[in-house]
Amino acid sequence: MKAPLSWLKDYVDIDITAQELQEKLFGCGFEVEELIYLGKDITNVVVGEVTECEPVEGTHLSVCKVDCGEKGIFQICCGADNVKKGIKAPCALVGATVYATAKDHVTVEGITTIKKGKLRGIESEGMLCSGAELGVNGDMYSGGDYCGLLLLPAESKNGADVRPLLGLDDYIFDIAVTANRSDCQSILGIAREVAAVLGKPFKEPDYSYKAVKCDEKIKITDLAPDLCPRYIGHCVKDVKIAPSPAWLKRKLALCGLRSINNIVDITNFVLLETGQPMHAFDLKTLAGREIVIRRANDGEKLKTLDGNEFKLTNENLVICDRDKPCALAGIMGGFDSEITDGTEEILFESAKFARDNVRKSARALGQHSDSSALFEKGVNEYTTERAIKRALHLVDSLKCGSVTDIHIDVKTERSSTGEKEMSVSVEKINALLGITVPVKTMESILKNLNFKVKTNGDEMQITVPGYREDIDGYPDIAEEIIRMYGYDHIKGTLLTSASITNGGYNDSQKAENRVKNILAGKGLYEISTYSFYSQKNLDALRFPADAPERKAIKILNPISEDLSVMRTTLAPSMFEVIVRNLRRGNTDGALFELAKIYLPHELPLKTFPEERRTLCFGMWGKCDFFLMKGLTECVADAFNLKFTYEPCEKPFLHPGMTAEIKCNGEHAGYLGVLAPTVAEEFAIEKPVALAELDYELIAAQANGFKYVPLSSHPQVMRDLALVCGREITCGEIEREIFSACKYVSEVKLFDVYYGAQIGENKKSMAFTITFSPKDEPIEDKVDGFIKKILNNLKFKLDVNLR
Amino acid sequence: MQKKIEEIEKSIDEAVKDVQSSKTLYEIKMRFLGKTGEISSLLKNLRDIPPEERPSFGKLVNALKQRASERLDELEAAIKRVELGKKYFREKIDVTLPGRCTPDGAFHPNTLIRNELISVFAGMGFEIYEGPEIENDYYNFTALNTPSDHPARDMQDTFYITEDLLLRTQTSAGQIRVMENKKPPIKILSPGKVYRSDDDATHSPMFSQMEGLVVDKGITLCDLKGMLDEFAKKIFGEGVKTRLRPSYFPFTEPSVEVDVSCFECGGKGCRLCKGTGWIEVLGAGMVNRRVLEGCGVDPDVYTGFAFGMGIERIAMLKYGINNMKLLFESDVRFLKQFKG
Known part of the structure; x- marks a missing residue:
């Protein structure tokens, strides 16, 4: 919300500096995001009178003597076509800063400092300026658009700073207005706050006008009161379309709007001043001279005044004449009912449209305007009623036409207007704040904010102004009080009563x-990656089209396709991170991520999906299968669990170096080394290992621990070197050793050997077996155990002692 | 006989002349002093000696044995000293070489901040609650006093999955789930991931928030301020102060924006605080009556406050990280900097 200081001063007597006002507004909930001084880039530019002017032969230049009063008289070389003896123009002295303009003499290209120089060999001590060079256009200052010199009035004092003269000595407050205060999306709204915070009276603008009697009846029918609770129309005749006066142009320009003509400017002025978007229809173009407010028919078409054509749906509200839509309600007027130079009769519209419908229509059609922005935030009918009077006042006072007495106010059952009465307890307000604000202070704060207050003991009878739709209960009143009283009165306590x-x-x-x-202790770094990725991330890891991982939840409105699918596996994110690291020259690393995956019970989603914590590991550079397996074993150990590992296949992992991880027989994850095919595709030359564990399952299976009494008898260790077929796995042998003897407490592989000595297709594996005694010593029995173990191995797996 | 002894002594002299290693010396020792060594052998000849000479002969041999053994022991000690010196020289290491140990990894900066925050508030009696990330319209908006036509819905651009299901835009959604299942007194802290359709140097479509909620009898705005003062001191440093200023959130009334005094410049004004001396860190307020009512908590009996902060924002402020993207890129050179 942009509010010029000069405009605010129309309604409040502001006697503090712009910076002080910025602080005050900040304290009461209106953060000034930027305080812009209009003349901030213009320095050392003064009124200069051209006292001599001689053309330089063969050029478009003139040599001038410029009288800058007490600053001196300077020789300046000027190329403008309107330079001549006797004129007064802004003169940038040596060292002055002005805007640099492009070849078109209009487009600003930064700031330039004026230096003493020579043009065609002629000394020049400064520059006479155009409007564009000072950041002034024709709406800001008459003549500002001319690409020659900006001419100043003859009575201007030579050598005076031009900024006050051109209206550049002004500030724009760019204010962040919170969503509850849509009433402050206007100059008047901000002015009311300024008045309250300064404790000064708020000067209401002039709403008066004279109306001429007119017998014509104009019909307005509201067929969609849910989307348009209030619609006011008023007719103006004998319209004389003309340019607006300078003061009006300037106000619009300060807020970044271009002047069009008096009627359009009035609607824009009222929008800025009151926050109520207005519209003016050329009454002659309205078939049947009537207005119907209704939902558009599906497929109905409307061309808006910017020339865009829309195909509408039943969700769009339109303002129609007898036959056809003439405006997209709250968003933009229609092309055919636009005000033109020939307009003679107009119908002003001031209405309230439902904010979510305007928002939905504007979004769906991709058509946004200042008007729709305000309606989306919400307008109040207090303002709807006044805005139209303000517009009529302007028509009347600027003599743009005759205001008639044709005033049609359609107030539907959805309309809500007027002041709200409420009763609040002083004690409750203080109890919520935790401090005691004197009743007198409360009363004066509320009165400054235009609330009417009557206090009777603890009870405060409050009348809320019609534009304050945000006030709902006593906490809102408490907020009004504390934001004006000052949050510095709130002193910290630590839950004294809780x-x-x-x-x-x-x-x-x-x-x-x-x-x-x-895991951090094992040297791994924790990472956090986005919960969404793209189907392309699954493609990278070669998940087939029918893989369960592809059954993923999709975001309807993603930022981009790259972030459109809720992940069902963490590996693609981890892989992406590894590739990124390698490309950045990070030669090795070990990472983990503990995050959720999102598993739909059905697609499209009807119920909350399952959010399952998953633990993912990624290593590259110095790594192999067993280093990774060490980590998964370490996780098992952390939960006092034992995982089993079986060879398996994953589309992105090396088929001979991949294992399925099971926990108590249930699938708990996988680990493996990246498939060479994938590595090649991504030009990865270092080994990469990945693992993913179903953290939820593992955590659920976790075993607690309890002390097991220590045996008084020593444990016994024996080494066994075994020979078996190459296909026999270490896991199988371990399992058989355990199953053969209940005293076995640990089986540890310490060597694997392949070689001619033991024959082709054979391998030798050597284990250390630990036997732990229970109640009695076992030294004498170990030979027997070994025999039993060997028999079992021979019988089950054809494994022999080497 | 005397002669024989002299001969042995001489041959000992001869034998040890060039001895340098303890191994050779050992062999020499065995040759002369061993069980079957030359000196012991002398005693074997005792029978050939007339009985009256035997005692004196014995004395001579024993004296010889004594001398030889002392001499060789001395020599041995000397050789061992030299050998040890050589060994030490050989085995000398460069103590400035790097040590051997798996270096520690580290937590993600978010986890560091999250844990710090939790430890501050857990100490004040807050339980930790983590709600679902995929929420429905009710928990994320409606129950938080943000009905569908509310302009505050535009404050956060929401990722939708269906008309009703969405990625939560705020951890405040968890407030409702807690209040539905737990009666006051309530003190919860709710950390977690949230999602908004926003992507630039200070916004990320996924980020983390930490929400705090207190509901009990007689809770005041001063209590909120007091708790946030504690938070600011513990997280940003002892001298750091907080400042409340009016703001708006649909689910709190009054609502405040909370600034902390700049911990970089002490409030004088610097680049971090953009010259203002204050840094915005979180939003908070007194829980809106409508929110309490909706959860079945009587707002005339209980009041409460809630606050919510962005974990990444705190991490960026505290560690001086200038771009939020870095937190999600997982570059190991970045991650290695957060040990502690």
Whole structure:
């Protein structure tokens, strides 16, 4: 919301500096995001009178003597076509800053500092300026658009700063207005706040006008009161379309709008001043001279005044005449009912349209305007009623036409207007704030904000002004009071009245922290990646079209296709990270991520999906299958679990170096080394290993621990070198060793050997087996155990002692 | 006999003349002093000696044995000293070479901040609650006093999955789930990922928030301020102060924006605080009556406050990270900087 200081001063007597006002507004909830001084880039530019002017032969230049009063008289070389003796123009002295313009003499290309120089060998001590060079256009200052010199009035004082003269000595407050204060999306709204915060009276603008009697009846029918609760139309005749006066042009220009003509400017002025978007129809173009407010028919077409044509739906509200739509309600007027130079009769519209419908229509059609922006934030009918009077006042006072007495006010059952009465308790307000604000202070704050207040003991009877639709209950009143009283009155206390509660992590959160701690201790870095990616990320890891991972939740309105699918596996994100690191020259690394995957129960989604915590590992550079397996084993250990590993295949992993991880027989994840085919595709020359664990399953299966009494008898260790077929796995042998003897507490592989000595298709594996005694010593029995183990191995797996 | 002893002594002299290694010396020791060594062998000849000379002969041999053994022991000690010196020289290491140990990894900066925040608030009696990231319209908006036509819906651009299901835009959604299932006193902290359709140097479509909620009898705005003062001191440093200023959130009334005094310049004004001396860190307020009512909590009996902050924002401020993207790119050179 842009509010010029000069405009605010029309309604409040502001006697503090712009910077002080900025602080005051900040304190009461209106953050000034930018305070712009209009003349900030213009320095050392003064009124100069051309006292001599001689053309330079063979050029378009003239040599001038310019009288700048007390600053001196300077020789300036000027190329403007309107330079001549006797004129007064802005003169940029040596060292002055002005805007640099492009070849078109209009487009600003930064700021330039004026230096003493020579043009065609003629000394020049400064520059006479155009409007564009000072940031002034024709709406800001008459003549500002001319690409020659900006001519100043003859009575201007030579040598005076031109900024006040050109209206550049002004500030624009760019204010962030919170969503609850749509009433402050206007100059008047901000002015009311300024008045309240300064404790000064607010000067209401002039709403008066004289109306001429007119017998004609104009019909307005509201067929969609849910989308248009209030519609006011007023007719103006004998319209004389003409340019607006300079003061009006200037106000629009300060807020960034171009002047069009008096009638259009009035609607824009009222929009800026009151926050109520207005529209003016050329009454002659309205078939049947009537207005119908209704939902558009599906497929109905409308061309808006910017020339865009839209195919409408039943969700769009339109303002129609007897036959056809003439405006897209709250968004933009129609092409055919636009005000033209020949317009003689107009119908002003001031209405309230439902904010979500305007928002939806504007979005769906991709058509946004200042008007739709305001309607989306919400307008109040207090303003709807006044805005049209303000427009009529302007028509009357600027003599743009005769205001008639044809005033049609369609107030539907959805309309809500007028002041709101409420009763609040002083004690409750203070209890919420935690401090005691004196009742007198409360009353004066509320009165400054235009609330009417009557206090009777603890009870405060409040009348809320009609434009404050945000006020709902006593906490809102408490907020009004404290924001004006000052938040610095709030002093910290520590829950003086609250019950004691027991805080901290629950068991599941503790376990998560423990796992993360262990992994960081193993040298891994934790990462966090986006929860969404693209189907392309699944393509990269060669998931087939029918892979369950492809059954993913899609975002309807993603930022881009790259971030459009909720992930069902973390590996693609991890892989992307590894590729990125390698490309940046990070030769090795080990990472983990503990994050959720999102598993739909059905697609399209009808119920909340399952959000399942998953633990993913990625290593590259110095890594192999077993280093990765060490990590998954370490996770098992953290939960006092034992994982089993079986060879398996994954589309992106090396078929001979991939294992499915099981926990108590249930699928708990996988690990493996990146398939050479994938590595080649991404030009990865270093080994890469990936693993993913179903953290939710593992955490659920976790075993606690309990002390097991120590045996008084020593444990016994024996080494066995075995020979078996190459296809026999270490896991199988371990399993058979355990199953053959209940005293076996640990089986540890310490050597694998392939070689001619033991024959082709054979391998030798050597294990250390630990036997732990229970109640009695076992030294004498170990030979027997070994025999049993060997028999079992021979029988089950055809494994022999080497 | 005397002669024999002299001969042995001489041959000992001869034998040890060039001895340099303890191994050779050992062999010499065995040759003369061993069980079957030359000196011991002398005693074997005792029978050939007349009985009256035997005691004196024995004495001579024992004296010889004594001398030889002392001499060789001395020599041995000397050789061992030299050998040890050589060994030490050989085995000397460069102690400035790097140590051997798997270097520690590190937590993501978000986790560091999250844990710090949790430890501050857990100490004040807050439990940790984590709600679902895929929420429905009710929990994310409607129950938070943001009905469908509310302009505040535009404050956060929402990712939708269906008309009703969406990626939560705020951890505040968890407030409702907690209040539906738990009666006051409530003190919860709700950290988690949230999503908004926004992407630039200070916004990311996914980021993390930490939400705090207190509902009990007699909770005031001063209590909110007091708790945030504690938070600011613990997270940003002892001297750091907080400032409340009016703001708006549909689910709180009054609502405030909370600034902390700049911990970089102490409030004098610097680049970090853009010259203002204050840094915006979170939004907060007194829980809106409508929100309490909707969750079945009587707003005439209970009041409460809520606050919510962006974890990435705190991390960026605290560690001086200038682009939010870095937190999600997972470049190991970045990650390695957050040990602690």
